Amino acid sequence: MSFQTPITIASALERIHRRDYVLPAIQREFVWSRDKITRLFDSLMRGYPIGSFLMWQVHEGNAGRFAFYDFMRDYHERDNAHCAPTGPLGSRSVTAILDGQQRLTALNIGLCGSFTGKLPRLWANNPLAYPKKVLHLDLLHRGHDDDLGVEYDFRFLTPEEAAAGTESGEAHWYRVQDMREARSVGDVIRALQQHGVADNMTAGEVLTRLHEVVHVTPTVNFFLEEAQELDKVLNIFIRVNSGGAVLSYSDLLLSVATAQWGERDARESIHRLVDELNAIGQGFAFSKDLVLKTGLVLLGKGDIRFKVDNFDRETMTRLEKHWTDIEGALRFGVSLLADFGFSGVTLTANSVLIPLAYYLHRRNLGEGYRTSDAYRDDRVAIRRWLQRSLMKSGVWGSGLDRLLTGLRATLEKEGGQGWPTEAIEREMARQGKSLRFEPTEIDDLLDLKYGSKRLFPMLAMLYPGVDTRDHFQEDHIFPRSVLRSRLKLRAAGVTEDALPLIEDRADRVANLQLLRGGENNSKQAALPAAWLKKHFRSDAERESWLREYDAIGLPEDVTGFLEFYDVRRDRMRERLVALLEVHTRTDPEPAGAAPEAAQTAPDDEPDPGNEGL
Template identity: 85%
Template sequence: MAFQTPITITSAVEKIHRRDYVLPAIQREFVWSRDKITRLFDSLMRGYPIGSFLMWQVDEDNAGRFTFYDFMRDYHERDNAHCAPTGPLGNRAVTAILDGQQRLTALNIGLCGSFTAKLPRMWANNPLAYPKKQLYLNLLHRGQDGDLGVEYDFRFLAPEEALTDNGGGAAHWYRVQDIRDVRTAGDLIRALRHHGVADNDTAGDVLTRLHEVVHVIPTVNFFLEEAQELDKVLNIFIRVNSGGTVLSYSDLLLSVATAQWVERDARESIHRLVDELNDVGQGFAFSKDLILKAGLVLLGKGDIRFKVDNFDRATMADLEKHWADIERSLRLAVVLLADFGFSRVTLTANSVVIPLAYYLHRRGLEDGCRTSDAFRDDRAAIRRWLQRSLMKSGVWGSGLDRLLTGLRATLEKEGGQGWPAEAVEREMARQGKSLRFEPTEIEDLLDLTYGSKRLFPMLAMLYPGVDTRDHFHEDHIFPRSVLRSRVRLRKAGLPEDKLPLIEDCADRAANLQLLRGPENISKQAHLPATWLQEHFQSTAERESWLREYDATGLPEDVTGFLEFYEARRTRMRHRLMNLLEVATGSEQVAGTPDASQTVPDDGPDPGNEGL
């Protein structure tokens, strides 16, 4: 990046009109008010610095890959509030403005265009509510304005307003864009005569100063970035635009997408989809980052890293073309997650939805797969894979892009007629993301505490009898309010040295269960034996529930809690080890690669934060 020779405002405006200067899609809309524009011109007239500009020289090879926008010239609050795309620029280099859009646009409007805003207290559909106004300068005023803090009186006026005081009163309004035709001293004198103020010293000084500011003084100071690495440019843009609302990487990539789409508004489509997905079931916390990443995966792009090079014109056109199918697959994937009981509270990794959506997308599956008998085994296999991958620590952390790419390749090769569970697990193991569990990991799972996101997939695997499509709760078998009350524990006759251990066990897995919402509400803070007696009509029903949830031997009161806790924990361990096919001792589970066969973890992938 190098500091360039400053240029005049005239030169900068001419470059805007020749489309040598353009706006990249990552730029936001023009947001300055009329007051900010007039203050900018006052600062220029007073010789105040207006800051440097940052520009990016885009080579002809790169320029054709992206959509660029024209600068705003005639702003209209209702009818023309957005910059228009330039259209094809031919095979030529352009200069994209990374920092300084608002200032350059203000100069363009003041010197060449207009600013139209709605008048107060008038209906928006009234044509008279939007008078077109241009920038004028009062040639008869120069001095500090105590109220506004300006020295030169710039205002946006309609032509009839500008004529009001031009008969020799306290103001004489000069249309600022006319200064573009004043190039020489002779032009200056003729302009003063034309306005009838040739003998007024103040008018001469003011108009001469405007001429110097626009045509003579090299006011536009700028740095020029010549590197063509788009990620570098994007990071520069984020840095220099972080003085106000900090821009995120995905915000900028979304702006790029918005610029490339033709039939749809990418920003609106993606934001709407995020809101809809997050409203499914008990609610999720997906982000636009995840949607953009999913788009790259479902499109089959070889490089799915979160970088601007992967969001070029061709990719965005492809994304728009297939958007309806991608939307449908993501919706179905999220609905299936909700059917399996996952939500923002229980989903440990949002990225798990991406391979699931790819599988549904590739097979062209519809909503019927949620309930059809033909898809029953598939649902069971997917649910089991989800549970295991979300119970296991570190699967969806670092190396995410490589994992998603490998899973996509496996699903493309193997997933023609059903979820290829074995092939998927082999690929994950190859990447050091094995879903095989060690005995020590089982102990860690059994020590999970209430509120842990890994707790739900374990309980759902252990006790599949709860319909997770219905509203359900994770709740305590023995009420927390009882186990955490030393007063009640002492009153029950428990020894003092047991109280800390009871408190510690209160929130751990062996004292937790899944209950349907209505059941949990009815249970409230009852002791479990009392609740069972009230909830089930027969002894057979109670005993069936106790066996199903590893709760046999349930004591009548809290004095038998620790013995019950240890017995249930042991039963849970055996059940979990059987379900997960955990090898014990020196036994090697068939199909599990040794360390030499796994792919080393290369650390977090850039751009995956928030996924």
């Protein structure tokens, strides 16, 4: 990387209009406001540094691998808020802007284009709601860091607004884009004469300074990266943009995908799918990373790491060809997760969706799978595996790519007729990610606190009677507002030495349950015994609920809370030990299991690929 000879703003804009400077698809959209643009111009006029730029010289051989976009020129909040693709640029090299897009775009809009924003209090379909405005400079204003913190008065105005201000004598508005043609000092003098302010010293100083900023002073300082190793350039981009919008490696790889897709816009397709997935059920938090990773898995790529080499032309062509199938598998998988009660709040690892989507796609299962009695046992097996893997710490952490390729190979071989729980868990154990639980882990689970993401899969496993397709909530059996108020506890007759114990147990598992949203709203801060009498019409119904949720012996008031808590915790432990098939130290080791501390192979050793789609 080398520092280049600085150039003027006028020269930089000429290179933008010749498409010598372009925007790679990895760049985000233009997001600056009008106020930020005017402050940039004020900083330039005052001689303040505006930072250096980082550019990448893309040689002829690499230019075709990327999609490029033009700089925004005439911004319209509703009708033109996205940069347009350049289309094919031929065999010539181009310079891609890695850092400085917002500043260069602001200069392009101010000196060459317009900014059209919606006026407040007007409907969006009102044709008067979006007046087109261009940047103007008041030639009669030269403040000294006025109330707005600026010295030069730049504003976006309509022609009518500029004319009215000038006619009133309050200002003399000069259209900034006219400075592009005022290339010499003589041009500046003629402009002052045409505006009738040739004898005004302030106007002369202001317009002369604008001419210097645009045509004379080499303001655009930039570094040029000439290396053609794409991974290196993309990592540079991440580094220099880390202070702005959050970027992921998938954002960068979208530029490669966008360049290779012929029928669809990859960036738009993937963004839309992510939005759709996250709107399913009670809402999720999936990312572009997960969508692209799923694509690599479903395509059967042997190496599914986020590397530019894994997003070559052949892979991107296949990704577009099978995009409809990939979209369908992901939507189906997320819908099934929602049926099981998972959401962005309760799903501890988004990556569990990937093997699920692969399985659903491989078996070519339709929407009827979600409700048909014929698939009930299969759904139960998947749900139980999901719960176990999400309750277990460390399963979906390090070594994820190797785990996903191993699960894919197992599903390829064993998942033809149903979810192969035993084969799946053997493969996970082989990779040091056994789903076997030790007694100490059971105690850790039972000490989880309210708000833990591992809480939901455990409660859903323990008490499957709650229909998780309905809106439900994690609720305190004894209300938190009572248990954490020493004033209320003392008033109820709780002894002083019991207060800290009650406060500690208030948010732990043995005082928590799953309730439908309506039930939880009706319960509110009522003591459980009183709520049960009001909620259930008969003793039989109350007794059934108490047995189902391990709440037999529920006390009438809070003074019996600690005894109830200990008894319920013991019952929950017995139930959990049975459901998870926890082995004591005298039990034989399950066949195929690997030691819990086994080391996984590094992710840079890709497993052999399957044929995939």
